[in-house]
Amino acid sequence: MSYFKSIFFATLFLVFSWFGNSYATNINGAGSTFAYPVYTKWAYEYEKATGNKVNYQGVGSGAGIQQVSQGVVAFGGTDMCLSEQELNKKNLLQFPSLVGGIVLVVNIPGLKDNQLKLSNAVVPKIFMGEIKYWNDPQIEKDNPGLRLPHIPITVVHRADGSGTNWNVTYWLSQISKAWNEKVHYGLSVNWPVGVGGKGNMGVSNYVKQIKGSIGYVEYAFWLQNHLTSVELQNKAGKWVIPSIAAFKEAAAKAQWAPQNGFCQSLAYQPGVNTWPIVSGTFVLIPKKPTLPHKEAAEFFKWGFAHGDKAAESLGYIPLPKNTKDKIIKYLNENKL
Amino acid sequence: MRKRKIKNYIGLSISTISAFIGLFFLFWIIVSLIEKGFHYINWSVFTQNAVSPGDEGGGLKFAIFGQLEVVGLASLLGIPTGILGGIYLSEYGKDSFLSNIIRNVSDAMTSIPSIIIGIFVYALVVVPMGGFSVIAGSIALALLMIPIVISSIDNILKLVPNELREAAYALGAPKYIVIFKVVAKEAIVGIVSVILLAISRILGETAPLLFTSFNSNFESYKLNKPIATLTVTMYDYAMGPYDSWHHLAWAAAIILTFSVLLFNIASRLFSYWRFSR
Numbered sequence: 001m002s003y004f005k006s007i008f009f010a011t012l013f014l015v016f017s018w019f020g021n022s023y024a025t026n027i028n029g030a031g032s033t034f035a036y037p038v039y040t041k042w043a044y045e046y047e048k049a050t051g052n053k054v055n056y057q058g059v060g061s062g063a064g065i066q067q068v069s070q071g072v073v074a075f076g077g078t079d080m081c082l083s084e085q086e087l088n089k090k091n092l093l094q095f096p097s098l099v100g101g102i103v104l105v106v107n108i109p110g111l112k113d114n115q116l117k118l119s120n121a122v123v124p125k126i127f128m129g130e131i132k133y134w135n136d137p138q139i140e141k142d143n144p145g146l147r148l149p150h151i152p153i154t155v156v157h158r159a160d161g162s163g164t165n166w167n168v169t170y171w172l173s174q175i176s177k178a179w180n181e182k183v184h185y186g187l188s189v190n191w192p193v194g195v196g197g198k199g200n201m202g203v204s205n206y207v208k209q210i211k212g213s214i215g216y217v218e219y220a221f222w223l224q225n226h227l228t229s230v231e232l233q234n235k236a237g238k239w240v241i242p243s244i245a246a247f248k249e250a251a252a253k254a255q256w257a258p259q260n261g262f263c264q265s266l267a268y269q270p271g272v273n274t275w276p277i278v279s280g281t282f283v284l285i286p287k288k289p290t291l292p293h294k295e296a297a298e299f300f301k302w303g304f305a306h307g308d309k310a311a312e313s314l315g316y317i318p319l320p321k322n323t324k325d326k327i328i329k330y331l332n333e334n335k336l
Numbered sequence: 337m338r339k340r341k342i343k344n345y346i347g348l349s350i351s352t353i354s355a356f357i358g359l360f361f362l363f364w365i366i367v368s369l370i371e372k373g374f375h376y377i378n379w380s381v382f383t384q385n386a387v388s389p390g391d392e393g394g395g396l397k398f399a400i401f402g403q404l405e406v407v408g409l410a411s412l413l414g415i416p417t418g419i420l421g422g423i424y425l426s427e428y429g430k431d432s433f434l435s436n437i438i439r440n441v442s443d444a445m446t447s448i449p450s451i452i453i454g455i456f457v458y459a460l461v462v463v464p465m466g467g468f469s470v471i472a473g474s475i476a477l478a479l480l481m482i483p484i485v486i487s488s489i490d491n492i493l494k495l496v497p498n499e500l501r502e503a504a505y506a507l508g509a510p511k512y513i514v515i516f517k518v519v520a521k522e523a524i525v526g527i528v529s530v531i532l533l534a535i536s537r538i539l540g541e542t543a544p545l546l547f548t549s550f551n552s553n554f555e556s557y558k559l560n561k562p563i564a565t566l567t568v569t570m571y572d573y574a575m576g577p578y579d580s581w582h583h584l585a586w587a588a589a590i591i592l593t594f595s596v597l598l599f600n601i602a603s604r605l606f607s608y609w610r611f612s613r
Contacts, residue, residue, distance in 0.1 A: 028467065028550070028562055037389035037577070040553055044388045047554070055552045055562060058572070070463055201575040224577040314390055 027292045027299070029056040031064020031077030032163055033199065034218055035281040038098055039077070041310045042303045049306070054299045061163040062187055068092065068284045074292035076284040079163020080187060081263035091287045093334055094261030095327045096280040097300060099254075099317040101219040101247040102167055103277075105227035107207050108134055108149065114241040117142045117231045124176035126214060127155055128183070129193035134212060149212075156206040156215035159196025161187035167279040168216050171267040175276075216277070219247070220315040234276045235268050246275035247317050254280070256323050258330040289335040297336035301328060369593055373586030381587045385555050386564075392580050396588055398555040399569040405557055406549055406565055407539055409474035414481030414538075415531055421482065422489025427515050439490065445483035453479050454544035462548060468562040473549025477538040485534050492526035493519055525610040529603035536599035540592055542567040566592055 029039065036058030043054040059067070061078040068076030069090045077097075087094055104123070106116060118126070119142050125131045131138060135148040158165045169185035183189050195210075197203040200221040207215040207227055219242065222229055231239050240246050253269040256262040266278040283300060285293050304327070308318040319327075384395030421438070429435025457476040462468055496519050504514045520527065550562035551572060557563065570588035573581035 026556070026561060030550075033575075041388045041390070043553060053554050053556075055554060055556075057551045057553075057562075059546070072462055072467055199575045200577065218577075221577045224579065310388075 025291065025295050026053045026055070027074040027295045029054065029064075029075040029077060029296065030059045030067050030073045031056075031284075032061045032079050032281050033058035034061075034079050034100060034163060034279070035077045035098060037220060037314050038307070038311050038316050039303075041314065042299070042307045045306065045310065046299055046302055049302070052295065052299075054296075060160065061166075062161045065284065068286065071286065074285070075296035077281060078284060079279055079281050080166040081265075081280070081282045082261065082284070083263060084260040087261045092261075092284045093287050093331070093336065094263065094282050094284050095258075095300075095330060096256060096262050096319060096323070097283050097303065098281050098311055099247060099251040099266065099278060099319065100281065100315070101242055101244075101275055101278050101317075102164055102216055103219055103222040103227075103229045103242045104214065104216050104232060105204075105207050105222060105229055106214045107211055107228065108151075109211065110149075111228055113229050114231050115143075115146060116148075116228075117239055118233075120175040120233045123232070124172050124179045126153055127157075127172060127192070127194075128179065129155070151212040154210050154213040155191070155194030156203050156210065156213050157191045157194050157196055158188075158200075158203060159198050162199075163187070163279065163281070164200065164216065164218060165189065167265070167267050167277060170265055171277045174268040223315050232276050234272070234274050235270050236272045236274070238272045240273065240275055242275055244312070244315070244317060246273055247278050249274040250278035251280075251317055252320060254323070256326065258326060262323075262327070262330075285336060287334060294336055297331045301331065304328065366593065366597075369586075369590055373590045376583040376587045377590055381584070381591075386553055389576075389581075390578055394580065394584065396566065396569065396584055396591070398552070399564040399566045399588065400591065401555075401557065402549075402552070402563040403539075403566040406470060406473045406477065406545070406563060407535065409470065409559075410477035410481060410538055411531075411535055413474060414478035415485060415534065417478070418482045418485025418534070419489050419527070421486040422493060423515060423520075425486065425490040426493035427511075427519065439487065442483040442486045445479075446487065449543070450480055450541055451543035451546075454547050457544070458547040465560075467560075468548060468550035470549055470557070470559045470561065470563045473545050473563065473565070476544035476548045477541060480538055480541065480544060481534045484537060485530055488530040488533075489527065492523050492530065495526070496522045525607045528606050532599050532603035532606070536596045536603075539596050539599065540567060542571050546571075 036056065039054070039056040043056060047053050056077070061080055064076035065078050065082070067073045069092070082090075082092070082094055104118065108116070118139070122131065122138055122142070125138070131153065133150055133152055135150045140148060166185060166187050169183065169189050172183070173180040173185045183192065195206060197206045197215070200217045203215045203217055204221050204225045204227060207213045208225070217225070217227065222242070229242050231241050234240050249271045250266045250269040253271055253274065254264055254266055256264055262282070264280070266280050268276050269278065285296050304319070304324045311318050380393065381395045382400065383397055384393070385398045387394035421442075425435050425438060429438070453476050457472055457479070461472040461475055465472065500518055500522060501514055504518045509517070545565055545568050549565060551568045552562045552564045566588050570585045570592070573585035573588070
């Protein structure tokens with residue numbers, strides 16, 4: 001009998017030691033795929049520095065908002081900021097963590113990066129299916145000297161609800177009245193034409209495969225996947241090419257304020273050197289000063305202090321110093 | 337007479353072609369997997385953990401062991417429950433009203449999309465527990481297994497001739513002895529293959545794990561914490577921007593495909609081995 005007893009207690013001990021609570025804290029976050037590489041890189045460095053583990057997973061902005069509202073994760077990530085009312089309703093704090101650019105990419109044989117110029121008048125027409133071929137006079141007008149082939153345009157858009165979608169459709173709504181009325185903007189919209197790809201990777205793959213296609217991806221995906229980018233027009237009417245410097249211009253123009261949870265879109269900001277499709281990515285933390293939420297705030301404070309280099313190496317733009325200071329003050333005021 | 341023969345030939349050739357189409361795609365998948373992914377399999381895939389995004393190298397050790405843990409725990413939960421349920425249906429319930437209801441419900445459950453099971457467990461286990469965990473993932477996979485095991489065990493035990501049971505009763509054996517020493521022994525080949533097939537069924541599942549066992553960037557095997565699994569890691573890495581991730585996703589695909597294949601072949605071999613004795 002005592003033999004069985006000792007086996008029983010040994011098993012019990014094993015099972016309980018399997019349940020985890022060692023000295024270091026372990027928290028989970030979920031949301032924006034856009035921010036996933038940076039948060040993960042920060043997390044590895046943060047673990048080395050403090051021993052605490054932050055496990056972030058890119059499940060998409062929509063799922064991130066839902067999971068942090070249900071209290072399943074310590075913090076959520078979203079590329080579309082929530083309004084003040086929503087934040088109050090869900091009892092969440094919100095602040096930006098990084099800025100990134102979104103790039104229009106095309107697959108036209110023989111074309112190199114930033115050779116093609118697409119004006120604010122042309123882009124919405126392409127995405128609405130009104131311009132059907134690449135050698136359309138409206139496109140050729142802005143590109144004298146560039147020989148464009150007579151191949152049909154295929155629009156590639158995101159099939160899933162995403163923050164990238166929100167930012168691109170918001171930008172399209174800003175530059176085109178017709179787009180704003182017919183399609184409007186959101187995490188997912190009714191695209192008038194085109195094929196849908198799942199995630200940035202799905203869009204990248206379709207653009208690579210389909211001759212004559214046009215799509216949009218986050219800067220990091222453009223950097224890694226050897227896609228052809230195009231020149232766009234900004235709010236000032238100037239032609240700009242996608243670059244870290246042009247994204248930084250947009251970040252510097254942001255009027256972020258803690259009153260509404262720093263909610264502001266960075267798309268279509270003024271300035272002669274500003275890239276038109278720039279997006280902030282936001283963090284949501286429940287307004288309860290308990291351990292996992294405090295630890296989440298600690299992680300981002302650490303990232304603001306030590307994470308700029310890591311973010312830049314992956315093609316993201318760190319926040320300006322004064323914005324970071326505002327955020328840290330905002331977190332301290334809320335006891336996080 | 338001729339007409340019948342022609343009909344026969346047409347039927348035969350259509351079914352042969354269909355069989356070859358099925359085989360062709362299976363073969364194609366395996367060949368293209370090996371062709372595209374085999375050179376990404378190396379020792380470090382099995383011995384190293386994930387590295388920081390954008391860095392070269394890294395491996396899948398954390399996800400391989402994570403997968404083993406989740407699938408192992410799911411099997412511990414699902415297989416005994418399923419076998420006992422199957423025994424109830426075939427030996428105790430037989431054709432009673434209750435057991436027919438159980439049969440129908442479990443048949444219906446086998447065709448529920450696995451993502452629904454994932455969402456169900458998310459609402460029932462993850463939200464009340466306040467977080468993702470190995471336990472939640474294992475429960476989701478166990479729920480996928482149980483109906484499969486129940487109906488297969490039920491069918492296999494029914495194949496055992498009734499005369500064997502009667503003979504055992506005639507010798508004065510109580511019912512539980514009859515079931516475990518006579519019926520189960522007779523059907524052992526079938527039971528083992530059901531177990532192996534049920535494991536291989538859940539081995540390749542991603543959808544029920546996405547919102548239950550979640551995923552982890554760190555090596556962690558705690559039962560009440562999220563865990564990395566091969567399937568979810570493969571899904572994430574395949575969708576990510578970095579080439580090194582895509583290579584690891586190919587490696588994960590090969591490991592998964594061949595372990596599922598191995599379980600299937602093992603169940604075949606086992607039954608051949610038993611029958612040849």
